[in-house]
Amino acid sequence: MSDAFTIGFLTSVLAAAMMSGSAILYAALGEVLAERAGVLNLGVEGMMLMGALGGFAMCYWTGSAELGVLGAIVVGGAMAAIHAVLTVSFRANQVVSGLALTIFGGGLSAYLGASLVGKPAPDRFSRIDIPLLGDVPEIGNILFNQNALVYLAYVLVPLLWWFVFRTRPGLNLRAIGENPATADAMGLNIARQRYVYVIVGGGFAGLGGAVISLATNPGWAENVTAGRGWIAVALVIFGTWNPSRVAAGAFLFGAVEAGQFRLQGINVPVSSFFLNMLPYAFTVLVLVFSTMRTRRLRIGQPAALGRAYIREER
Amino acid sequence: MSAPATTTPPPPVRGWRLERVSKPSIAAQILVPIASIVAALVVGGAIMLFAGENPLSVYREMFDGAFGSNYRRSETLVKMIPLLLTGLGVAVAFRMQLWNIGAEGQFYFGAVFATWVALYGFADSGAWIVIPAMMVGGMLGGALWGGIPGVLRGYLGVNETITSLMLNYVAILFASWLVHGPWRNPDGFGFPGTEIFAAATYLPTWGTTRVHLGLVFGLVAAVILSFVLQRTRWGYEISIAGNSERVAKYAGMATGRNMVIVMLVSGGLAGLAGMSELAGIGHSLQRELSPGYGYTAIIVAWLGRLNPFGIILVAFLLAGLLVGGEQIQLSLGLPSAVAPMLQGIILFFLLGGDLLTLYRIVRVSATGAAS
Numbered sequence: 001m002s003d004a005f006t007i008g009f010l011t012s013v014l015a016a017a018m019m020s021g022s023a024i025l026y027a028a029l030g031e032v033l034a035e036r037a038g039v040l041n042l043g044v045e046g047m048m049l050m051g052a053l054g055g056f057a058m059c060y061w062t063g064s065a066e067l068g069v070l071g072a073i074v075v076g077g078a079m080a081a082i083h084a085v086l087t088v089s090f091r092a093n094q095v096v097s098g099l100a101l102t103i104f105g106g107g108l109s110a111y112l113g114a115s116l117v118g119k120p121a122p123d124r125f126s127r128i129d130i131p132l133l134g135d136v137p138e139i140g141n142i143l144f145n146q147n148a149l150v151y152l153a154y155v156l157v158p159l160l161w162w163f164v165f166r167t168r169p170g171l172n173l174r175a176i177g178e179n180p181a182t183a184d185a186m187g188l189n190i191a192r193q194r195y196v197y198v199i200v201g202g203g204f205a206g207l208g209g210a211v212i213s214l215a216t217n218p219g220w221a222e223n224v225t226a227g228r229g230w231i232a233v234a235l236v237i238f239g240t241w242n243p244s245r246v247a248a249g250a251f252l253f254g255a256v257e258a259g260q261f262r263l264q265g266i267n268v269p270v271s272s273f274f275l276n277m278l279p280y281a282f283t284v285l286v287l288v289f290s291t292m293r294t295r296r297l298r299i300g301q302p303a304a305l306g307r308a309y310i311r312e313e314r
Numbered sequence: 315m316s317a318p319a320t321t322t323p324p325p326p327v328r329g330w331r332l333e334r335v336s337k338p339s340i341a342a343q344i345l346v347p348i349a350s351i352v353a354a355l356v357v358g359g360a361i362m363l364f365a366g367e368n369p370l371s372v373y374r375e376m377f378d379g380a381f382g383s384n385y386r387r388s389e390t391l392v393k394m395i396p397l398l399l400t401g402l403g404v405a406v407a408f409r410m411q412l413w414n415i416g417a418e419g420q421f422y423f424g425a426v427f428a429t430w431v432a433l434y435g436f437a438d439s440g441a442w443i444v445i446p447a448m449m450v451g452g453m454l455g456g457a458l459w460g461g462i463p464g465v466l467r468g469y470l471g472v473n474e475t476i477t478s479l480m481l482n483y484v485a486i487l488f489a490s491w492l493v494h495g496p497w498r499n500p501d502g503f504g505f506p507g508t509e510i511f512a513a514a515t516y517l518p519t520w521g522t523t524r525v526h527l528g529l530v531f532g533l534v535a536a537v538i539l540s541f542v543l544q545r546t547r548w549g550y551e552i553s554i555a556g557n558s559e560r561v562a563k564y565a566g567m568a569t570g571r572n573m574v575i576v577m578l579v580s581g582g583l584a585g586l587a588g589m590s591e592l593a594g595i596g597h598s599l600q601r602e603l604s605p606g607y608g609y610t611a612i613i614v615a616w617l618g619r620l621n622p623f624g625i626i627l628v629a630f631l632l633a634g635l636l637v638g639g640e641q642i643q644l645s646l647g648l649p650s651a652v653a654p655m656l657q658g659i660i661l662f663f664l665l666g667g668d669l670l671t672l673y674r675i676v677r678v679s680a681t682g683a684a685s
């Protein structure tokens with residue numbers, strides 16, 4: 001067993017970590033946007049599932065994985081729109097609305113996807129070796145021999161960080177989540193902005209689902225996300241609503257997930273049931289430590305998170 | 315609300331606006347859930363049309379499957395039992411705004427503890443000993459699994475929604491490990507699952523049906539909970555804490571401790587559901603003991619307005635939806651996922667409809683005065 005932990009083994013785990021981590025990462029980045037705008041969306045799991053199905057179905061019909069991604073984003077955004085209508089316009093309880101979205105997405109994707117189970121994917125995102133960078137020993141294999149969706153994540157994370165912390169619209173976004181009354185007085189349209197960020201966030205979740213159904217394990221199966229949407233929600237807390245910290249967390253989770261799969265592959269003397277528990281148990285542990293840390297450093301969640309903004313009742 | 319009003323309010327817009335009503339009308343409280351179910355069936359039907367099904371025949375088949383004969387009505391009662399117990403558990407937590415979505419895992423952990431009692435702890439005891447012991451075991455297992463997110467939330471402030479959900483996966487994997495490994499029936503032809511329990515563990519059933527004593531557990535639990543929530547100081551404390559944790563703390567209530575107790579009760583009820591499903595129906599621990607009762611419980615609790623008696627009614631209706639879902643799977647070859655799909659839509663409409671119960675629409679004149 002000892003020879004299993006070689007450089008080659010580690011490289012392969014870390015390379016797989018980037019791939020499975022990017023599915024969670026997209027979903028978590030979307031949730032960062034929604035929560036920064038003050039809307040908690042616990043429907044990530046449902047949106048991811050519908051995104052995974054929508055992406056695969058689109059790819060199956062058109063034969064193009066790129067169009068599949070587009071389909072996944074649209075489906076994810078449409079799912080999120082339900083949550084936006086209920087929580088922003090109808091002032092519904094955000095927790096329960098999100099749970100409803102997850103239950104609905106799970107049921108709807110299983111229902112609509114029943115005929116696609118086990119169908120082969122006509123197209124998928126395969127690895128693209130980047131010249132020069134891909135040739136760097138180990139690092140090249142881990143970071144630069146990935147599929148296009150992983151590369152897109154590399155670009156999006158700094159871009160989103162810059163958007164949230166360094167641009168005017170990003171400042172507005174943070175204002176809406178921290179103090180919507182003041183943002184309202186500044187002339188921002190709270191409802192419209194919340195709609196936009198919730199729906200864009202859903203598009204990200206759909207994209208995360210597409211990473212699974214079009215790249216990591218191409219195809220469709222019922223409940224294929226297996227709780228990754230929930231892990232994404234936990235990562236937002238871990239990453240203190242900051243895109244770059246969230247990215248670090250997502251790849252850490254990718255490593256746990258990829259690691260446990262690889263350990264099963266080399267027959268470690270631990271039951272696969274316990275190895276399968278690792279990502280979930282790890283999420284609980286990480287959540288405990290990150291909660292203690294944010295409390296100590298007094299980094300809170302966006303102050304208006306979870307509350308409907310009602311102008312007359314400020 | 316609690317946002318500091320340091321800025322001048324923007325001028326009111328002319329047109330319509332919503333005004334909170336002080337007390338929702340009884341009629342709205344009854345009509346909105348019914349209208350939500352009807353609207354959800356319409357939207358669900360539209361989705362079925364899109365998928366190429368005739369919704370009317372699907373619904374007829376579902377209704378027939380759930381309520382069409384004495385046997386089918388009794389099967390709906392059978393499915394109602396776990397939904398009632400888990401729904402009550404979820405409702406206790408939701409009353410305190412503790413979003414326990416871990417009923418599924420608590421159900422399995424209760425079943426695991428009850429299995430230990432039946433197969434190892436009290437294997438050779440009579441029914442009067444082993445059944446109560448299994449009940450205690452089931453509640454302990456569920457309470458333990460609910461207590462973990464409870465302690466983490468109550469004393470460390472860790473988000474209970476995510477931890478309780480993550481523990482579902484851990485519990486189900488743990489139960490799967492048991493039935494594939496150490497507890498696997500040696501005479502089970504290689505199929506995962508424990509051996510069949512002794513007859514003394516079987517809950518009494520009603521006539522020739524499979525309706526078992528678990529129904530009584532659920533009804534008694536509903537009555538007790540209703541009393542505790544509405545008539546005791548503790549019930550008052552948790553509803554205050556549900557409305558505002560700050561107010562509860564200010565009034566000197568031990569919110570952290572109450573959170574733990576609520577999660578123990580919530581998990582204990584889900585664990586009892588696992589035990590009764592095991593002792594009433596399964597008679598051996600299997601991975602497939604629950605088709606997701608713990609998730610449906612969320613819908614049951616919210617649709618029942620977190621009221622124990624409302625939950626009895628809703629548990630029956632949603633059990634019918636589950637049985638109807640299984641029926642269309644058997645007779646029409648449709649995925650049973652129609653049931654959770656409809657559950658989600660019902661909840662959407664209920665949430666949207668709440669606006670109509672909690673607010674009324676008022677017209678605002680140009681000067682900003684409501685008229």
